[in-house]
Amino acid sequence: MKDFIDVLLLQLVQKDKDGSNKYVYKPTEDTLFDFQIEGVQWLLYNWSQRRGSILADEMGLGKTVQSSVLLSAIMKYSGGSGPCLVVAPLSTLGHWKRELQKWAPSLVTVLFHGNAEDRQMMMDYDLSWIDTHTGASIFEKSSVRRRVEY
Template identity: 45%
Template sequence: SFVGMNALLDFNWRFATNGIELTEAEFNELVASNRRLVNIRGQWVKIDPQFIKQMKRLMEKAESEGLHMSDILARELMDQQDGGLEDSDLIDTSAFAGIQFDLSKQLRSLIRKLTAAENLPEHEVSPSFKGTLRPYQKYGMNWLLFLRESGFGACLADDMGLGKTIQMIAYFLHVKESGRQKTPHLIIAPTSVLGNWQRELQTFAPD
């Protein structure tokens, strides 16, 4: 139910050459044969034995260590970045650097929502919220709720004075009223802002 950065994903391999998809047994036979020219279902195909062995090692590594959400996100974000490989922060150094991923519909939808604002699910502000959120504040609430539902953490980084506290209050209300929060929220903050939190809670969510 959660897809946080360290969550392991289910996956399966497909290996194809010259448009011919191989079974696992056929692929293992290629590895064992160590030949450069092989006949696959009546078609002669030139094969690089070193490449085949490299693929075998990658498959074994993935089977033993699993495939993490972070591997998929790093690849997808690089693919979406203009000139992605020029950005040193996004260079993929994982074991899966040479692999193409074909994502399931659910995972592709999740990544679209993470990277495109128009794909974010919208939630109504609770009727018990005593105020009106500006459009960007409502978006912030929706962003927090989406990340919570997806098992990610979040950093709400609006500039000072733009209403991060009331976005959090609207978020707290939604979680509480949806029945998904059974224990108190914990707010860690400097003592200098406790009075502000108390006033805003009394103003916007007295219950």
């Protein structure tokens, strides 16, 4: 599986020519740092093993960037069959929108903050993101909650 991940990342990133510990993300020509590449590798590995994972780090180190690159990679190169759902605090949804537009421009996304009747709309997009309050409300009312053992 490591070979798949390495090949996947080689299609997306290349080492910066200046010899620094930075990588150029080919779809956008923007720069990723080595620790961000490691984060994406780790997330891809966990995804490939069907293991959930949490990318937790200090503010400002690019967790949203890494998540955007991960989602872009999964959707573009591995036959990912969306839709995907990102649940985030309401105060960060604008940031998510900007970062997804920058780092995953090929994804068709929608910001969802609405009622239950509007949920069906999300199925028309590769990726949706909602605030945690709406996400908790959806989870609370869903049949998934009843099937999860705590």
